[in-house]
Amino acid sequence: xxxxxxxxxxxxxxxxxxxxxxxxxxxxxxxxxxxxxxxxxxxxxxxxxxxxxxxxxxxxxxxxxxxxxxxxxxxxxxxxxxxxxxxxxxxxxxxxxxxxxxxxxxxxxxxxxxxxxxxxxxxxxxxxxxxxxxxxxxxxxxxxxxxxxxxxxxxxxxxxxxxxxxxxxxxxxxxxxxxxxxxxxxxxxxxxxxxxxxxxxxxxxxxxxxxxxxxxxxxxxxxxxxxxxxxxxxxxxxxxxxxxxxxxxxxxxxxxxxxxxxxxxxxxxxxxxxxxxxxxxxxxxxxxxxxxxxxxxxxxxxxxxxxxxxxxxxxxxxxxxxxxxxxxxxxxxxxxxxxxxxxxxxxxxxxxxxxxxxxxxxxxxxxxxxxxxxxx
Ligand code: FES
Numbered sequence: 001x002x003x004x005x006x007x008x009x010x011x012x013x014x015x016x017x018x019x020x021x022x023x024x025x026x027x028x029x030x031x032x033x034x035x036x037x038x039x040x041x042x043x044x045x046x047x048x049x050x051x052x053x054x055x056x057x058x059x060x061x062x063x064x065x066x067x068x069x070x071x072x073x074x075x076x077x078x079x080x081x082x083x084x085x086x087x088x089x090x091x092x093x094x095x096x097x098x099x100x101x102x103x104x105x106x107x108x109x110x111x112x113x114x115x116x117x118x119x120x121x122x123x124x125x126x127x128x129x130x131x132x133x134x135x136x137x138x139x140x141x142x143x144x145x146x147x148x149x150x151x152x153x154x155x156x157x158x159x160x161x162x163x164x165x166x167x168x169x170x171x172x173x174x175x176x177x178x179x180x181x182x183x184x185x186x187x188x189x190x191x192x193x194x195x196x197x198x199x200x201x202x203x204x205x206x207x208x209x210x211x212x213x214x215x216x217x218x219x220x221x222x223x224x225x226x227x228x229x230x231x232x233x234x235x236x237x238x239x240x241x242x243x244x245x246x247x248x249x250x251x252x253x254x255x256x257x258x259x260x261x262x263x264x265x266x267x268x269x270x271x272x273x274x275x276x277x278x279x280x281x282x283x284x285x286x287x288x289x290x291x292x293x294x295x296x297x298x299x300x301x302x303x304x305x306x307x308x309x310x311x312x313x314x315x316x317x318x319x320x321x322x323x324x325x326x327x328x329x330x331x332x333x334x335x336x337x338x339x340x341x342x343x344x345x346x347x348x349x350x351x352x353x354x355x356x357x358x359x360x361x362x363x364x365x366x367x368x369x370x371x372x373x374x375x376x
Pocket of ligand 1: 301302303304305306308320321322323324325338339340
């Protein structure tokens with residue numbers, strides 16, 4: 001079948017009988033001419049299939065996809081099994097080094113997998129697809145039935161002439177690479193859902209913070225210093241604040257470091273001016289949580305979890321820098337501006353016989369942003 005020029009100057013359209021018997025090549029040629037496409041140059045890089053040169057090129061392309069698969073597998077393994085938990089310098093078994101390497105390792109492996117897929121795809125397009133130069137004149141309006149049929153044939157022809165059907169090595173390598181990379185990205189996206197936050201019942205991570213003491217051992221308030229320095233009332237002048245962390249005397253250095261790094265540990269210890277303290281409105285059930293003019297609140301913003309630590313002593317307001325929520329320290333750290341809707345959880349504090357602050361218990365409500373199962 002060949003396209004003849006019609007009376008309007010365009011190619012003559014075939015009838016239905018011709019269309020149904022037309023070969024793929026005929027339809028490709030017809031479609032090209034109907035679309036005003038002129039193929040200026042077309043060359044198959046390997047006109048004779050199965051030559052050594054073609055096999056060599058195939059292997060080179062397949063190597064990229066296998067590399068993508070390997071890197072994707074490595075990413076999956078590192079993401080799932082690498083010991084990513086924080087470990088302080090000097091921890092046994094180079095745990096600190098492993099902790100430091102976690103992010104670079106998963107970043108490099110994921111980047112390598114994506115790069116290798118891209119390199120393989122480019123290598124295939126450059127070295128194995130037919131080299132073609134075509135010129136097309138664009139037309140206005142929608143496409144006719146004939147156009148749609150011929151475009152389908154052209155697409156099918158592209159797939160066949162790309163040679164992918166007979167290049168099983170590349171097909172397998174690309175399939176494996178794509179699969180592994182897809183699985184890696186899936187795990188990456190869903191990884192946060194794999195761990196069960198409710199493991200441990202009432203002692204689950206969402207309910208309990210490092211301020212919790214199961215055996216009644218006192219949990220002191222310490223500063224973020226190289227050597228453990230416990231907080232005392234005389235450390236703070238009126239109108240000042242300090243960030244403190246939990247500390248148990250029975251903890252090893254590593255346990256103490258881990259407690260300092262826990263996201264729900266930081267607490268703002270605030271000393272109000274005496275005249276402000278006289279005006280404080282206490283929260284129901286928490287009237288004894290303070291020690292004199294000293295109040296301790298979680299530093300983790302109840303909006304999205306930023307550290308809220310910009311304190312304005314004159315107004316006794318605490319500002320979260322992320323979205324400008326403000327908490328009133330004269331009214332149980334209630335939010336008075338911005339997107340936060342819940343007060344900062346208050347820590348029940350006291351001073352022991354040695355003159356050090358300690359927590360009389362864990363927070364009585366979850367710290368940080370809301371979640372569906374919150375009980376308060
Ligand atoms: S995280 Fe504090 S206001 Fe948004």
